[in-house]
Amino acid sequence: MTGFYRQDATLVCDDVPLEPIAALHGTPLYVYSASTIAARYRAIDDAFAGYPHAIHYALKANSTLAITRLLRGLGSAADANSGGEIDVALRAGFIPAQIVFTGVGKTMAELGQAIDLGVRSINVESAGEIDRVDALSRERQVRTKIAIRINPDVDAKTHPHISTGLKTNKFGIVIADVPALCAHARTLAGIDIVGLHAHIGSQITDLNPLARAARALVDLARELAAAGTRIEHLDLGGGLGVSYDGSRVPSAREYADAVLPIVRDAGLAIVLEPGRQIVAPAGALLTRVVDVKEAGGSGDRLFAVMDAGMTELIRPMLYNAFHRIEPVVRTDAPLISCDVVGPLCESSDTLGRDRMLPRPRVGELYAVLDAGAYGSVMASNYNRRPLPAEVMIENGKAMLIRRRQTIDELLALEI
Numbered sequence: 070m071t072g073f074y075r076q077d078a079t080l081v082c083d084d085v086p087l088e089p090i091a092a093l094h095g096t097p098l099y100v101y102s103a104s105t106i107a108a109r110y111r112a113i114d115d116a117f118a119g120y121p122h123a124i125h126y127a128l129k130a131n132s133t134l135a136i137t138r139l140l141r142g143l144g145s146a147a148d149a150n151s152g153g154e155i156d157v158a159l160r161a162g163f164i165p166a167q168i169v170f171t172g173v174g175k176t177m178a179e180l181g182q183a184i185d186l187g188v189r190s191i192n193v194e195s196a197g198e199i200d201r202v203d204a205l206s207r208e209r210q211v212r213t214k215i216a217i218r219i220n221p222d223v224d225a226k227t228h229p230h231i232s233t234g235l236k237t238n239k240f241g242i243v244i245a246d247v248p249a250l251c252a253h254a255r256t257l258a259g260i261d262i263v264g265l266h267a268h269i270g271s272q273i274t275d276l277n278p279l280a281r282a283a284r285a286l287v288d289l290a291r292e293l294a295a296a297g298t299r300i301e302h303l304d305l306g307g308g309l310g311v312s313y314d315g316s317r318v319p320s321a322r323e324y325a326d327a328v329l330p331i332v333r334d335a336g337l338a339i340v341l342e343p344g345r346q347i348v349a350p351a352g353a354l355l356t357r358v359v360d361v362k363e364a365g366g367s368g369d370r371l372f373a374v375m376d377a378g379m380t381e382l383i384r385p386m387l388y389n390a391f392h393r394i395e396p397v398v399r400t401d402a403p404l405i406s407c408d409v410v411g412p413l414c415e416s417s418d419t420l421g422r423d424r425m426l427p428r429p430r431v432g433e434l435y436a437v438l439d440a441g442a443y444g445s446v447m448a449s450n451y452n453r454r455p456l457p458a459e460v461m462i463e464n465g466k467a468m469l470i471r472r473r474q475t476i477d478e479l480l481a482l483e484i
């Protein structure tokens with residue numbers, strides 16, 4: 070399920086050729102397939118059909134308004150990780166009851182914003198945060214719904230930078246501390262405990278850790294119920310990985326088959342917070358070759374210097390992440406090993422190393438695939454580079470959904 074494929078030698082997105090889009094809007098450019106986002110959302114929804122569930126799309130993966138709106142239209146709810154993401158969710162048309170607010174360092178201002186709105190749940194991360202939500206709620210004479218994020222001490226077996234469920238990670242509350250904390254929380258007039266939450270990491274391709282986290286939630290919910298705290302939902306977080314290199318990864322259905330028998334025991338509704346699973350394969354970053362040069366003068370390896378780099382897609386440099394990189398129009402030039410690098414003043418500014426590509430030529434258009442999640446949202450202005458433009462293909466039409474930032478806009482904030 071990806072909207073990017075070849076028609077003869079040419080890479081297209083949902084039957085729309087990419088070269089004219091890049092010519093019109095310039096590069097670097099993100100292109101998204103609306104139909105792929107819809108299909109991937111529905112695959113998760115279908116996999117959990119028959120069990121009470123709500124999909125709260127994790128905005129952090131890609132919160133461009135058009136994409137956020139598209140997901141709302143598909144029936145998704147939202148997972149926001151900051152005051153800014155709450156704002157985007159509201160502007161995209163979500164109502165507060167469709168928003169869960171997560172995040173390890175919510176400020177008083179952000180908590181106040183979520184409390185005033187009355188979001189579905191604030192997923193609290195510490196004893197101190199419970200007290201802060203209580204105090205802010207009592208000031209306002211309201212009761213706020215919270216879910217307690219547990220740290221199940223489960224190894225998600227993913228890259229250490231995106232692993233969050235180990236007791237050495239900064240996230241959540243150690244399970245052993247939760248019963249006492251709940252007993253305390255029940256005495257507080259400003260909060261209602263409505264859920265338990267776990268999110269153990271991202272790009273997880275082994276279902277066992279996800280099942281173990283679900284088991285930890287179910288066991289804890291049972292223990293709390295016996296002690297008088299009855300919750301409404303279990304939030305299983307996000308984290309299911311996608312295939313960046315063509316290797317086999319679990320499907321949404323296999324994920325559902327792994328966790329549903331466990332949560333069924335608890336009989337509680339579930340919340341899911343998928344991000345990457347829905348949008349990663351639905352996006353590509355288009356970039357042109359600006360220079361081709363020999364590595365060390367050896368002649369057997371080239372640097373293809375692109376007009377996109379770590380400022381547009383930081384995943385390869387930050388996590389050593391692999392993304393397929395392909396010429397948009399395939400030529401029959403002989404294959405040669407290339408390092409595909411960005412234009413920034415850092416040696417680690419690389420999109421891909423040791424790639425066998427038809428000998429690249431200056432001006433040629435390339436696509437970096439599976440870049441729909443944690444791509445544009447992690448873009449930066451390093452080297453005073455404007456944020457890239459974004460286009461969505463929907464019903465055979467290419468629509469500009471975010472225009473390229475200008476240097477004037479960048480400087481408009483400065484005094």
Ligand code: LLP
Binds near residue numbers: 130231
């Ligand atoms: N829920 C919570 C509380 C999260 O922290 C995250 C992601 C998600 C849901 C969504 O996870 P997903 O389904 O997308 O795996 N920048 C990294 C990924 C960071 C993920 C952070 N949290 C990357 O590019 O790989």
